[in-house]
Amino acid sequence: MSIQWFPGHMTSARKKAGETLAMADVVVEVLDARLPEASSNPMIHELRAFRQRPCLKLLNKADMADPEVTKAWLAYFEKQPGVKAVAISCKKASDVARIPGLAQKLAPHRNDAVKPLRLMIMGVPNVGKSTLMNALVKKKVAAVGDQPAVTKSQQRIDISSRLTIYDTPGMLWPKIAHPIDGQMLAASHAVGVNAYIDIEVATFLAGFLLEHYPALLTARYGFATEGMDAVGVIEAVAKRRGCLMKGRGGELDLEKASGLLLTDYRSCALGRISLETPSLRAERAKQLLEQPAQPADEE
Template sequence: MTIQWYPGHMEKAKRQVTEQLKRVDAAVELVDARIPFSSRNPMLDNILQDKPRIVVLTKSDMADPDVSAQWLRFYEQQGAEALTLNALQSKGAKPVVDKAEKVTAPIFDKMKRKGIRPRAIRAMILGIPNVGKSTVINRLVGKKTAKTGDKPGITKAQQWLKVGNKMELLDTPGILWPKFEDQMVGYRLAATGAIKDERLDMEDIALYLTGLLKERYPSALMERYRLEELPADDRALFIEIGKKRGCLQAGGYVDEEQCAALILREFRDGKLGRLSLETPADHEEKKEPDDSSKSGGPSDINSRDEETGP
């Protein structure tokens, strides 16, 4: 299955980000701590160019802490400023503000030398859909300003928000990119909920997820679904989970649609524990050619919605 979702309003949001870039001192880029590589929009490198940037790994309470530590070391080696953030339990905005002050110091030193009066840091907050941006903003601002939800596409327009007296944030809608060159990126985005479920073959995504978790976190599957052993075949594992959780239809057959929805919901809700779907090592290895189109799986989903939404 080829996964793609790039509705028309994302192209509009991309243009708005480009237009507003000259008004900000830095960018705060949010990525999902469970998939820090797959949830980074590659278009941002071209859009932001040399604009100072902070990378914030959101939903860190749902990710494997050891893997998150690997990602922070990876970013540090790349010379990037990065931090993890648990939006529901974070101690306010200080960690992000501190990083923002660090990356924008050259800008404000230059302004000071020119005799320009100090002002708050102006930063643009960016991320893909459902990365937790609205929740992070509410934590930084200190009140419920942005709408939150577990579905992509909650934020539809740009707005300026004050973070104490040290920072002003320009909120922007979540933006994906037109084509996933590596289809595994699409699968990881789909598994974490960054792509609307209505555009996907949920059973295919759930099969991918259970196969990956069987390889990396077998004990999490065994404990959650009370399995004494894990079948070698991914589909057999999927069916066994359906039986254990009572996802049955007439005749005792597993309702695969219901089973897929259950697996994805429990993963997204953190019911299987703190899990990460990729490590820095995954993306340092040489990728094999993508032959997913030869798999004989479900028909392609290559959606470019014409909605222009606000």
């Protein structure tokens, strides 16, 4: 299943972002630390490359990601020219307080009231940009919700005479090339619920957990994973959590169990999980290149 989600407001948001970036000094790209590359919008890279703007990559929700994998991602991003990467949680004031200073190092010429530092906060939907904005400003200036695309318009906020921030709506891109990226984004709640089917995304997630974090499944749900496949995991979750179809003679409600599995991942109830590593990302990219091109009418 190929997941695509590009609501109409994102087209105008991209155009407006391109215009505003001409006035910004540093792009602050908020990523999901559990899937840093899959949650990095290629349109943002194109826009900042065109304007030759440095980028501060914030691996948000780092407290929900596998810490060893996060270290590998930080080293990966630090090798990129014009990029500084840091793992944070936007809910921690001490983490947020570091951001202006880190951004300042990327634009040392913008350091006074005559030339204030201008930051442009960008990222995919539901990655924590609004929480970051509110923490930076120290009051509620952006709507926060657990659904993607809560913010639909751009705003400018002058935090001080030395710092200005532009907040942008969460943006995906028109075509997600690799199906696994779509699955990861859906599992992490970065796309609208009308763009995917819970069971299909939960099956992807269950298969990944079986391969990389089987002990967390056992610890959370109390069943052994040996010999299981992805569908078997969802069935086992349904049995353990009593997910049964009403009036169907005890038939398992796999849709409900899928929702529980996704919720447990999204809330970190399963534990600290990363859905990709730099090496796994490279392997998946190679597989994508090796796939034969699809005819236009099959895309």
